[in-house]
Amino acid sequence: MSGRALSFGAMAYAYERFRPGYPDRLFDMVASYAGRPLRTALEIGAGTGKATRLFARRGVAVTATEPDEAMLAELRKHVPAHVATVRAAFEDVREGERYGLVYAAAALHWTDPQGRWSRVAGLLEPGGVFASFGGPFRLADPAVEEAVRAARAPFLESDEIPSPDGTPPEHTMQWPGTELQRSEWFTDVRQALIERHLTIGARDYVGHLSTVSAYLVLPAAARRQAFDRIARVLPERVGITADLTVHLARRHDER
Structure with missing residues (x-):
């Protein structure tokens, strides 16, 4: 597992404080796709349990796995x-x-691609469902986004994680749907979008950046400088686009 993947534990409280939760319509989408009651689930990389809560409160018996003890605590x-x-x-x-x-x-992007899908399939009941969801946390105003990009440029060219398999952003099917479509273990691969629009304070936006791995792996002094520069160009409140891209697939019954 990469250094970026293990960079979150020291910021577990901030992750809980500044990362948004997940909406009920996400659960409804997964449950509708499953087509049968969701009774048990294994969560990969649960973090501080933002998604865990969504599924658990809807009656699913969740087993949450997470490598970092601070995040689990x-x-x-x-x-x-x-x-x-x-x-x-x-x-x-x-x-x-x-x-x-x-x-x-x-x-999911923190997991080892070698044997990823055979391992997922091996943890699913016949006909069981896999779901992956997430998306970038982007400033809605292009002018503010450009100002932030310029402010962070001495430290980071980009704070987003590129597609793990190199799929261009303009392609209709995005990762991990691309890998799922190629996998012998899964069928009925689908991609959907849940739109989310938020308005938060500038301090909360910088707080969110403090949970992003690209910043967490910077030297502490550089990270502080980057956040100071970004904070100076932000308005008091900022609009955020936090759309969720959802990928769904079903374990191939013949495997």
Whole structure:
């Protein structure tokens, strides 16, 4: 697992404070696709449990896996007591039990691509469902976005994570749907968009940046300078586009 993937633990409180949760319509989309009651789920890279709460409060017995103990400790403060927690990277999750749903909330890109889909399939019941969802947290005003880009330029060219398989952003099907379509383990691959528009204070926006891996791996002094420069160009409140791209797939029953 990369240094960026393991950079979140020190910021577990900030991650909980500044990252938005997930809307009920996301659960409804996954449940509708599944076409049967979602009783059990394994979550990959649960973080502080933003998505865990959504599925658990809708009656799903969630097993939340997360390699970082600080993140898991924060998660345990916020999720129902019946949520099972396992400190493990996805690659270290013990096989044996199978689930109706395996899902990842803005975490799948941290997993090892080698054997990724055979491992997911091995954790699913026959006909079980995989879901991945997430998306960039972008400033809605192009002028503000340009000012922030210029402010961070001495430290970072971009703070977004590029497509893991190099799929251009203009392509209709995005990663991981592209990999799922090529996989022998899955069928009925779908991609959907849930639009989210937020307005937050400038300090909360900088707080959100403090949870982004591209900044977390900067030297501490450079990170502080970058945040100071960004804060100076922000208006008091900023509009945010935080759309979720959802990928769904079904385990191939013949495998």
